[in-house]
Amino acid sequence: MRILLVEDTEDLAEGVMAHLARSGIVCDLAVSIEAADDYRAVQRYDAVILDINLPDGSGLALLRDLRREADRTPVLMLTALTSIDDRVAALDQGADDYLGKPFDQRELEARLRALVRREAERKEERITLGSLVFSLNDRSARLNGRQMGLTRREAALLDTLIRHQGQYLSKTRLYDSLFGFDDADVGVNAIELYIARLRKRFADSDVRIETQRGVGYRIFADG
Incomplete structure (x- = not known):
């Protein structure tokens, strides 16, 4: 899962990011x-956590832009503005949930997962x-009827590949689905390691x- 947090309060943002990373x-x-x-111009997100009061305007303006673009990415408003009028205004403009500050990090994560799960359920739940x-709901996988027990990043990589089955995806595209902008110490060639791990898991299957050199990777089934 990849989230965009739009928040200008440094200590609060650091706390949210640390909790979600764990x-x-x-x-x-x-x-x-x-x-x-x-x-947003370079990355797709599973959900957006959005403050209302931002240095260059209202988060509601960003919310309106998302919905005008027919972007259904779930949006959780996270703000100190907690009156009924504020909540109604945000929900009327397309927010999916609303959490007032201060808040418990566990509740934030639970609400976030519920939004992403709800959006996944709205779409096709499984890909064969x-x-x-x-x-798609929990990124679990079964191969030949047996649970695969994927690691978090193996599951994220498989998620991206299988959503685009038959298409070649570049290393950069796959890297963006596994690592955040703060993972600068992890090179794009790390994708080769995770591809190798998945290939090993699929060794006795169809x-x-x-790999197409200079283009990228694609997943497919024999026959």
């Missing part, structure tokens, strides 16, 4: 609407590729990951 959630931080737009069945 739960295996990649989180990118934007401290303004402008920065959030820059992130040959003998592989992948659940599922294949093919």
Whole structure:
């Protein structure tokens, strides 16, 4: 899961990011609407955590832009403005949930997961590729009827590959699905390691990951 946090309060943002990271959630931080737009231009997110009072305007303006673009990414408003009028205004403009400050990090994570799960349930819940069945809700996978027991990053990589089955995806595209902007110490070639791990898991099945030099990787099933 990859989240965009739009929040300009430094200590609060650090706390949210640290908690989500411990739960295996990649989180990118934007401290303004402008920065959030820059992130959205190059990356898709599973959900957005959005403050209302930002240095360059109201988070509601960003929310309106998202919905005008027909972007259904779940949005959780996180703000000190907790009156009924504020809540109604945000929900009317397309917010999916609303959490007032101060808050418990565990509640934030639970609400976030519920939003992402609800969006996944709205779409197709499972993808089948040959003998592989992948659940979009929890990124679990069964191969030849047996649970695969994927690591967090193996699951994230498989999620991206299987959503685009048959298409070649570049190393950079796959890297963006596994690592956040703060993982600067992890090189793009780390993708080769995770591809190798998945290939080993698929060794005795009809599922294949093919490499096309200079283009990228694709997943497919024999036959």
